[in-house]
Amino acid sequence: xxxxxxxxxxxxxxxxxxxxxxxxxxxxxxxxxxxxxxxxxxxxxxxxxxxxxxxxxxxxxxxxxxxxxxxxxxxxxxxxxxxxxxxxxxxxxxxxxxxxxxxxxxxxxxxxxxxxxxx
Amino acid sequence: xxxxxxxxxxxxxxxxxxxxxxxxxxxxxxxxxxxxxxxxxxxxxxxxxxxxxxxxxxxxxxxxxxxxxxxxxxxxxxxxxxxxxxxxxxxxxxxxxxxxxxxxxxxxxxxxxxxx
Numbered sequence: 001x002x003x004x005x006x007x008x009x010x011x012x013x014x015x016x017x018x019x020x021x022x023x024x025x026x027x028x029x030x031x032x033x034x035x036x037x038x039x040x041x042x043x044x045x046x047x048x049x050x051x052x053x054x055x056x057x058x059x060x061x062x063x064x065x066x067x068x069x070x071x072x073x074x075x076x077x078x079x080x081x082x083x084x085x086x087x088x089x090x091x092x093x094x095x096x097x098x099x100x101x102x103x104x105x106x107x108x109x110x111x112x113x114x115x116x117x118x119x
Numbered sequence: 120x121x122x123x124x125x126x127x128x129x130x131x132x133x134x135x136x137x138x139x140x141x142x143x144x145x146x147x148x149x150x151x152x153x154x155x156x157x158x159x160x161x162x163x164x165x166x167x168x169x170x171x172x173x174x175x176x177x178x179x180x181x182x183x184x185x186x187x188x189x190x191x192x193x194x195x196x197x198x199x200x201x202x203x204x205x206x207x208x209x210x211x212x213x214x215x216x217x218x219x220x221x222x223x224x225x226x227x228x229x230x231x232x233x234x235x
Contacts, residue, residue: 019129045197076196
């Protein structure tokens with residue numbers, strides 16, 4: 001199998017894992033009033049991707065594709081976030097949206113920092 | 120099983136994002152623009168599918184496969200967040216680009232979703 005197709009295969013495999021996991025988390029924790037599951041998955045994913053991206057050693061295109069694009073990329077979701085924000089009352093939407101972005105950015109920064117300090 | 124279906128379709132969503140991002144990145148050399156495009160397309164598509172479902176209810180399994188599965192796997196929050204941080208760290212116009220990215224992605228996503 002050529003390199004290109006190996007990369008596609010790991011994206012597919014990772015995407016399968018990430019999407020399944022996201023679905024399970026959403027089913028378990030997305031309440032009727034507040035999507036805790038989606039928030040958790042998104043923030044955790046931001047942290048993990050930050051860590052993956054921040055590493056200086058052990059980086060590979062395979063890991064970036066399989067884990068970064070595949071697992072973590074599919075584990076988090078932007079579309080669900082938009083749908084959820086759009087169906088909430090304005091105050092709740094502002095809280096949820098801000099929380100998602102602020103925690104998401106903080107998580108990404110933390111992940112990158114942790115990766116850099118742990119070498 | 121529902122999780123299996125969502126996983127399979129989500130995998131295709133992820134691959135679609137991968138291919139689309141690569142194509143855009145080749146043209147613009149801006150990874151953040153690739154992510155933004157994918158996310159805005161995905162959010163808009165979700166709005167359309169949900170709109171269709173409101174008017175003519177789709178099979179719940181198909182709806183879940185398309186929305187939670189494909190679009191959930193196609194769009195990404197994590198890549199968006201890391202993109203913004205990386206932009207901000209660039210210095211120079213990086214911070215402005217980061218702020219513009221957040222605003223545009225958020226506003227574009229909400230507007231896109233609501234278009235249908």
